[in-house]
Amino acid sequence: MSRLAILEDVTGGGLANTDIRLAGNWQAIEAASRTTGIQSMATLQVRKSEELDGAFDLAVGQRAGGVLVLGSPFFSSHGQRIASLAAKTRLPAIYEHRGFVEAGGLMSYGPDHRDIFDLVALYVDKILRGAKPGDLPVEQPTKFELVINMKTAKALGVTIPRAILLRADQVIE
Numbered sequence: 001m002s003r004l005a006i007l008e009d010v011t012g013g014g015l016a017n018t019d020i021r022l023a024g025n026w027q028a029i030e031a032a033s034r035t036t037g038i039q040s041m042a043t044l045q046v047r048k049s050e051e052l053d054g055a056f057d058l059a060v061g062q063r064a065g066g067v068l069v070l071g072s073p074f075f076s077s078h079g080q081r082i083a084s085l086a087a088k089t090r091l092p093a094i095y096e097h098r099g100f101v102e103a104g105g106l107m108s109y110g111p112d113h114r115d116i117f118d119l120v121a122l123y124v125d126k127i128l129r130g131a132k133p134g135d136l137p138v139e140q141p142t143k144f145e146l147v148i149n150m151k152t153a154k155a156l157g158v159t160i161p162r163a164i165l166l167r168a169d170q171v172i173e
Contacts, residue, residue, distance in 0.1 A: 001065030009072035071096030111141035
C-alpha cells in the first residue's frame, strides 16, 4: 500500500480531530507513514453522515490502498455503516476500537474501552464517596487491544501475517 486515506470527523462534537493535529499525533501518523513506505495521505473530512459515502468514493478515486478511521463518537455511532462502506469499496480499514471489527471491519487497534469503563466506575465511586473531581489524577489508557476479523480479511484478499495474528488479542473467524 502506498496511498492511505484518513477519515476525519470534523463535526465539532466531542473531541475534535483537529486537536489530534495540535497534540502531535498527526506528526506521529506522518512519521509512521514514512517508515512504512506510504507515499501519500489524503484526509477525508466528514461533517455529517450523508458525506460518508462520498468520502469512501473519494478514497477509491484517489486510489487509496486502505483507510485509517480516526476515533470519534460520531464515527462510532455510524460504525456499521462505515464498516459496510469499507467492504463495499474493498478498502482495508483500521479503526480505534473493536466495535467496528465486530460490525465487519478489518481490524482495530486502540485502548480497551472495557478497561476505561472500569476506571470510570472507580472514579464515580470515589466522587460519590466525597472525593473532589479536581483532586483526582488524569489517567491515560494502559491496556490496548488488537482485534482482527479474518472473514473480512479473506473477503478483501488481505493476508494477515502470522506474527500479527499471534499478537492479536482477538481474531474473529
